[in-house]
Amino acid sequence: MAYTCPHCGAPSISAIAKWLSGNVRFANCAACGGFSHVRSTTARQCSAAGLATGAVGVLAFALGGLHPAWLWTALGAALGVYLLAWHLVALEPDDEGGWKLGRDWLFSLLGLGLLGVWWWGRWG
Numbered sequence: 001m002a003y004t005c006p007h008c009g010a011p012s013i014s015a016i017a018k019w020l021s022g023n024v025r026f027a028n029c030a031a032c033g034g035f036s037h038v039r040s041t042t043a044r045q046c047s048a049a050g051l052a053t054g055a056v057g058v059l060a061f062a063l064g065g066l067h068p069a070w071l072w073t074a075l076g077a078a079l080g081v082y083l084l085a086w087h088l089v090a091l092e093p094d095d096e097g098g099w100k101l102g103r104d105w106l107f108s109l110l111g112l113g114l115l116g117v118w119w120w121g122r123w124g
Contacts, residue, residue, distance in 0.1 A: 006093045007034030019086060026094055035094035042089050050082030 002011040003018050010031035017027035022043060026035035057074015064070040 003091060005029035005032060005034060006036050006091050008032040013091065018091060021091070027091065036091040037094060038086075038089055038091060046082060046085035046089060049085045050078045053081040054078030 001015050003013045003015065004011050005013055007029060008031050010029065012030040013027045013036065018038065021027040021037040023037060023040045026037045028035055054074055054077075057070070057077055061067070061070035061074055
């Protein structure tokens with residue numbers, strides 16, 4: 001199954017490329033060469049939908065007398081909801097996502113390093 005590129009509109013992005021895409025790793029369009037990704041917040045929502053469905057299913061498994069059919073049904077439903085959520089989520093064109101995320105991590109680590117130096121100098 002191929003997904004539509006947000007740049008050119010061609011159905012040329014594979015399901016695996018879409019699933020692996022994020023704010024740092026991008027899916028490449030075979031038709032135009034454009035990069036696109038699924039936002040990390042959207043990816044977390046897909047995971048949360050699958051986990052919530054699985055949790056309800058495990059609760060049904062526990063309340064249903066621990067019959068294995070409930071557990072397998074719950075796991076199947078959770079996987080189905082997760083895959084459906086990924087199928088429905090839209091790809092977005094590449095902005096400066098990868099560099100912006102890397103820059104934010106760099107500044108966070110620099111800030112933690114300076115805080116550590118200050119803490120060591122003051123209390124060490």
